[in-house]
Amino acid sequence: MAKHADKILKAKGLIQTDKPIQLALDTIRDMRDGSSWYYMGYYTWGSNTRTRCDRSKKYLGYKVDAPTLFETVEGDFMVEKVRLEKL
Numbered sequence: 001m002a003k004h005a006d007k008i009l010k011a012k013g014l015i016q017t018d019k020p021i022q023l024a025l026d027t028i029r030d031m032r033d034g035s036s037w038y039y040m041g042y043y044t045w046g047s048n049t050r051t052r053c054d055r056s057k058k059y060l061g062y063k064v065d066a067p068t069l070f071e072t073v074e075g076d077f078m079v080e081k082v083r084l085e086k087l
Contacts, residue, residue, distance in 0.1 A: 001069075008074045014081065 002020040010018035056062035 001073075004070055005073065005077070008077055012077070012081075014077075 003018075006015065006018040006020055009015040053062055053064065
């Protein structure tokens, strides 16, 4: 995800390089943006979850019809860019 995000942000001119960098744990913790949960930064920046809907497909007939995360992340970044520009 970091590599995908870096490519988008570099293409939009929002960052200088498209190579992810490693951050110290203290830096990550400080990026929690005022959260009352002390360790929020660790979970926010260090989480990696993959899910599949095998059971819902098998038992409920669920069909995926929404765009993937990778298809929507560019729009999410641009929305956040606009929000930050207003601050």
